[in-house]
Amino acid sequence: MIEGSSRITKRIVMGGAPGKRGGPGRSLKGLRGTVMKTRTLVAGAVVVLVAAGAIVVATRGGLWSDGAVAQATRQNGPRAIPVEVVTATKKVVPVRLEVLGSVTPIASVAVKSRVDSEITGVHFRDGALVREGDLLFTLDSRTLEAQVRQVEGLLAGAKANLEQAERDVARYTELLAKNATTLVTLQNARTQTNIYRASVDSNTAQLENLNVQLSYCNIRAPITGRASMAMVKVGNYVRAGDATLATIIQTAPVYVTFALPQGYLPDLRQALANESATVEAIIPGEPRRASGQVTMIENSVDAPTGTVPVRATMPNTDELLWPGTLVTVQLTFREEAAVTVPSTAIQLSQTGSYVFVVKGEVAIVQPVEVARVLGSESVLARGLEGGETVVNNGQLLLSNGTKVAIRAPKVGS
Secondary structure, three states: OHHHHHHHHHHHHHOOOOOOOOOOOOOHHHHHHHHHHHHHHHHHHHHHHHHHHHHHHHHHHOOOOHHHHHHHHHHHOOOOEEEEEEEOEEEEEEEEEEEEEEEEEOOEEEEEOOOOEEEEEEOOOOOOEEOOOOEEEEEOOHHHHHHHHHHHHHHHHHHHHHHHHHHHHHHHHHHHHOOOOOHHHHHHHHHHHHHHHHHHHHHHHHHHHHHHHHHOOEEEOOOOEEEOOOOOOOOOEEOOOOOEEEEEEOOOOEEEEEEEEHHHHHHHHHHHHHOOOEEEEEOOOOOOEEEEEEEEEOOOOEOOOOEEEEEEEEOOOOOOOOOOOEEEEEEEEEEEEEEEEEHHHOEEEOOEEEEEEEEOOEEEEEEOEEEEEEOOEEEEEEOOOOOOEEEEEOHHHOOOOEEEEEOOOOOOO
16 A cells, blocks of 8 residues: 555656646645645554454453453462371370480400410400300410429428427427426427428418419400400410400490480489389391380489480390490380370471361361470370361461361372
């Protein structure tokens, strides 16, 4: 249309209206008016076409359709949030505390030599379980054995002299009674008897000492327990009290020592008075547990940490507890009835813990107080009475008063 109007305008300017020949040209004013009218018609047609296209697009896009209005209405309406629920249960649960502890031996002995000598035998395997009195090391005892024989000879001579002196005393006593000898002779015989008796006692004591020294050449286990590796081997020379030959640690029974927060001290003392306190030690990576009894509470509280050291004695006949191991100690004071819910149901906020309780089809916020956690369950001190339906999964989209729809738990959850 614009191209046609341009041709019409050109023909008019060149000297005449379309369809007329040889006529005189119109005035300049008439030509301008014709051009303006033509442009106005073209602009109007363009506006009409644009408006018609917009109406078609809007109609096809569904902006004014009845379905779009209905969909918007449905989105603005309330919808139910799918959730998984459990029932709060009231049952008898233990009053229990979990703390970290360590296994410590009741007795630990460093085996050392009491004489200077050379090792001639090692009679145990490294790390073996040894019994009290088992032979561990043998030392060279030839020098001591020679000294023992020497003193035994001296002792025998002293005893013979003593016997002779005692016979002299008896003879001089009879002679003095018959006035056949003097009193001085009898007294000298008695003195000689005392000298030989002292010699016998001295040699006897020296022999006993050598026998003790000789016994040190056979080093035996002073306690029953696990032996360490032998620090010396055959041929090494050892001195009295110098180096440790081996270490023996008692493994049955053993202690489990842990630090108890001072707030639980009254509960523990009451449990010990009622004989209801029990201890279980959980070893990392070990499904079995070791049990025992609390046997000692330290006589003072450690002020910097606010804890009191407590010691439990574990029989450990199967050597489940190894000295030095860090364990989780479960200290049970007593058992009592309480309401429990899965720990996944507990939510936290700035005002404290809470759960969502389903009443009808609506989730209601219920504040609770968690007393302690037992495995995957939380024991409540207050907030629920038991039997309530509690949201266990799906709390992310919930708020107080949200409509919910109960769904079955997912497989494997």
